[in-house]
Amino acid sequence: MTTMTMAKALNAGLRKALAAEPKALLAGEDIGKLGGVFRVTEGLQAEFGRDRVIDSPLAESGILGTAVGLALRGYRPVVEIQFDGFVYPAFDQIISQVSRLRFRSGGTASVPIVVRIPYGGSIGAIEHHSESPEAYFAHTPGLKVVSPASPVDAYWMIQQAVAADDPIIFFEPKRRYHDKGEVDLDQQSAELSLFSARVVKPGTHATLLTYGPMVRTCLEAAMLAAEEGRDLEVVDLRSLSPLDDAVILESVRRTGRAIVVHEAVGTLGLGAEIAARIQQNCFYELDAPVLRVTGYDLPYPPSKVEDAYLPDLDRVLDAVDRSLSW
Amino acid sequence: MTEPLPGPDFVQLLDPAGNRVQHPDFSYSGTDADLAADLRDMILARRIDTEATALQRKGELGLWAPLLGQEASQIGSARALRDPDLIVPSYREHGVAWCAGVDPVDLLTTFRGTGMTEWPSRPANFHFYSFVIGAQTLHAVGMAMAQQRDGVVGNPEPADNGATIVYFGDGATSQGDVNEAFIFAASFAAPVVFFCQNNQYAISEPMVLQSKIPLYRRAAGFGFPGIRVDGNDVIAVRAVTAWAMERARRGEGPVLIEAYTYRMGAHTTSDDPTKYRQSAEEDSWRAKDPIERLKTYLTRVGAVDAAWLDAVAAESDALAERMRTGCLALPERGLETFFDQAYADTPELLLRQRDEHLAYEASFEESR
Numbered sequence: 001m002t003t004m005t006m007a008k009a010l011n012a013g014l015r016k017a018l019a020a021e022p023k024a025l026l027a028g029e030d031i032g033k034l035g036g037v038f039r040v041t042e043g044l045q046a047e048f049g050r051d052r053v054i055d056s057p058l059a060e061s062g063i064l065g066t067a068v069g070l071a072l073r074g075y076r077p078v079v080e081i082q083f084d085g086f087v088y089p090a091f092d093q094i095i096s097q098v099s100r101l102r103f104r105s106g107g108t109a110s111v112p113i114v115v116r117i118p119y120g121g122s123i124g125a126i127e128h129h130s131e132s133p134e135a136y137f138a139h140t141p142g143l144k145v146v147s148p149a150s151p152v153d154a155y156w157m158i159q160q161a162v163a164a165d166d167p168i169i170f171f172e173p174k175r176r177y178h179d180k181g182e183v184d185l186d187q188q189s190a191e192l193s194l195f196s197a198r199v200v201k202p203g204t205h206a207t208l209l210t211y212g213p214m215v216r217t218c219l220e221a222a223m224l225a226a227e228e229g230r231d232l233e234v235v236d237l238r239s240l241s242p243l244d245d246a247v248i249l250e251s252v253r254r255t256g257r258a259i260v261v262h263e264a265v266g267t268l269g270l271g272a273e274i275a276a277r278i279q280q281n282c283f284y285e286l287d288a289p290v291l292r293v294t295g296y297d298l299p300y301p302p303s304k305v306e307d308a309y310l311p312d313l314d315r316v317l318d319a320v321d322r323s324l325s326w
Numbered sequence: 327m328t329e330p331l332p333g334p335d336f337v338q339l340l341d342p343a344g345n346r347v348q349h350p351d352f353s354y355s356g357t358d359a360d361l362a363a364d365l366r367d368m369i370l371a372r373r374i375d376t377e378a379t380a381l382q383r384k385g386e387l388g389l390w391a392p393l394l395g396q397e398a399s400q401i402g403s404a405r406a407l408r409d410p411d412l413i414v415p416s417y418r419e420h421g422v423a424w425c426a427g428v429d430p431v432d433l434l435t436t437f438r439g440t441g442m443t444e445w446p447s448r449p450a451n452f453h454f455y456s457f458v459i460g461a462q463t464l465h466a467v468g469m470a471m472a473q474q475r476d477g478v479v480g481n482p483e484p485a486d487n488g489a490t491i492v493y494f495g496d497g498a499t500s501q502g503d504v505n506e507a508f509i510f511a512a513s514f515a516a517p518v519v520f521f522c523q524n525n526q527y528a529i530s531e532p533m534v535l536q537s538k539i540p541l542y543r544r545a546a547g548f549g550f551p552g553i554r555v556d557g558n559d560v561i562a563v564r565a566v567t568a569w570a571m572e573r574a575r576r577g578e579g580p581v582l583i584e585a586y587t588y589r590m591g592a593h594t595t596s597d598d599p600t601k602y603r604q605s606a607e608e609d610s611w612r613a614k615d616p617i618e619r620l621k622t623y624l625t626r627v628g629a630v631d632a633a634w635l636d637a638v639a640a641e642s643d644a645l646a647e648r649m650r651t652g653c654l655a656l657p658e659r660g661l662e663t664f665f666d667q668a669y670a671d672t673p674e675l676l677l678r679q680r681d682e683h684l685a686y687e688a689s690f691e692e693s694r
Contacts, residue, residue, distance in 0.1 A: 025475075051474075051475055056510075057506070057509050057510055057513055059502075059506040059509065059510070061464065061502060061503055061506055062464055062467075062503075062506035062507065062509065062510050064464075065461065065463075065464020065465055065467070065468065065503055065506070065507070066464055066465075066467050066468035066471060066510050067468060068464065068465045068468055069464065069465040069466060069467060069468020069469040069470070069471065069472065070468040070469070070471055070472050071468075072453070072465065072468070072469060072472075073412075073468075073469050073472030073473070073476070074472070075472055075475070089502075092458065092461065092503075093461065093464065093503075096458050096461065097458070097461055097465070100668075101454070102667065102668060102669065102670065103442060103664075103667050103668045104442045104443050104444075104454055105442065105443065105444055105454060106441060106442055106443075106444025106667060107444075107666065107667035108444060109454070110670060112670075141668050142668045142669065144669075144673075164670075164671070165670035165671065166669050166670050166671055195673075241673075242673035242674070242675055243675075245674075245675070
């Protein structure tokens with residue numbers, strides 16, 4: 001076991017993926033010599049060369065569009081979008097090309113692209129550097145969307161994403177880049193499939209359903225709630241598209257109460273889809289309506305008020321109170 | 327913008343009257359028999375196009391994007407290609423598709439709506455048709471970057487080398503993706519030839535709305551050569567494309583070719599060009615018809631005669647008949663056959679939705 005940060009775990013995972021798959025290559029702004037603005041790709045260009053770790057011109061649509069061409073010729077591009085709010089210039093290539101080429105080709109063409117996007121807030125950034133755009137991509141057929149919440153998941157999930165034959169939008173919770181955890185670099189394979197959810201804390205009174213940066217927040221909320229005798233279950237969704245219905249529904253059937261927590265705005269976010277699936281499948285097992293704790297329906301606000309905007313321990317526990325007292 | 331005149335900056339090797347003319351930098355080394363083959367391709371490409379337009383008018387196709395008038399640009403460029411070159415079309419390259427070996431009946435699948443672009447006859451080096459304007463230019467640069475990594479560029483033996491050609495129109499040059507493609511290609515010296523068919527109109531918008539300078543001159547700003555060729559002169563198009571592709575295959579980077587031509591028909595079968603252009607303009611371009619000028623030349627030098635032309639006419643009639651029959655015979659698939667084509671590893675939810683759809687459809691059968 002090695003203790004490492006999520007950023008280092010991603011770096012180790014990418015290194016393993018590049019070594020295991022000669023057709024894998026990385027592209028993005030500042031990822032080579034600099035190692036990325038978050039240093040996730042540090043040292044990889046020196047190790048694998050400039051043909052496989054490509055410093056791209058500053059053009060996101062160009063990064064995705066050229067990745068499509070490389071993928072159609074058998075390569076496995078892993079591209080980095082520097083910050084969440086910079087993915088929009090590449091939106092057309094992702095939505096109109098990356099997601100659809102397999103369908104357009106009658107199921108024959110493969111575009112196994114991984115789009116890495118550092119996302120989410122709470123880092124005191126200026127505008128466009130704290131967004132949570134995952135629902136746009138989860139809404140798009142042809143894409144898969146995942147988000148690790150811990151170093152060990154980051155290490156395995158990035159390798160699984162590179163090996164997958166479908167295009168994958170890989171959301172990295174940037175405020176957790178420097179959180180540390182145990183990673184066994186000698187382990188031979190991942191414990192879970194890329195698209196499985198995981199119960200990270202079992203409980204009986206209510207289920208917190210969350211992913212990415214909010215997993216730690218929810219675990220901390222569950223610890224505090226335990227002091228008051230409340231036994232909360234925390235489910236880390238890991239995969240946002242497809243959703244692991246089996247784990248979600250099994251947990252909610254058991255606890256009878258569900259609260260979805262995410263940083264992204266509430267309206268038409270992941271929480272809306274999850275609430276709909278729960279009420280369709282667990283209607284008679286529910287003891288309270290499915291609640292959501294999310295960012296407000298605003299553009300991401302200035303950093304001095306982001307703490308009030310983002311779900312935190314208190315807002316999660318407030319929702320737990322409302323659910324349990326229903 | 328005034329029309330270009332033949333000269334160093336406008337490559338022409340066959341004038342509209344069918345006379346071979348000289349250019350200081352470009353010449354054509356093929357035989358008149360080779361040119362007769364090009365003429366046959368152009369006549370057949372036009373017939374494919376007019377037949378598809380007719381099928382749309384009869385209600386058999388939802389839409390068609392005619393190539394009428396652009397035959398020399400398409401046949402001339404496509405016949406300058408060879409393995410292992412890669413070809414990236416937009417959606418009007420029916421003549422290029424013909425040269426690449428795509429069955430014209432397969433093209434109809436997309437426009438009849440019986441499928442997407444999964445044409446059984448599509449060769450691996452011919453990319454799918456692309457309907458988002460300019461998006462495919464970036465794909466082409468990515469493919470050219472793949473060719474660099476595959477080691478098929480700049481080898482000492484010329485036959486080992488390949489490059490990528492990508493087709494787009496004058497309107498596309500205003501798109502961000504095309505400009506980003508120019509930048510990526512230049513920065514990485516990617517072996518790609520940007521083949522712009524300037525057919526003067528982006529639906530109704532004239533060229534002057536897209537650019538205040540001739541398109542080929544934009545390349546200089548990106549740091550690679552741009553060249554303008556008479557797009558209705560198959561000989562010049564062939565010579566210029568051969569030069570640009572060979573340069574790219576050697577590893578000397580991208581070239582922008584502006585093939586100056588004219589869309590003699592509508593943008594698509596849903597368009598009405600009488601609303602935005604004058605018949606006098608159309609008449610002036612009809613006098614520059616790419617097929618007529620080559621036919622005039624080859625007839626005059628005796629490379630083709632009436633019997634040859636009759637044989638090609640009979641061949642195109644047979645091709646048109648095959649398209650009509652083939653169009654009506656295109657297999658239609660139920661929606662249920664599409665559910666497993668969006669992903670390599672289809673999520674369970676989609677398979678469940680397929681089953682729900684089938685059960686729903688079956689419920690009507692039972693109640694009948």
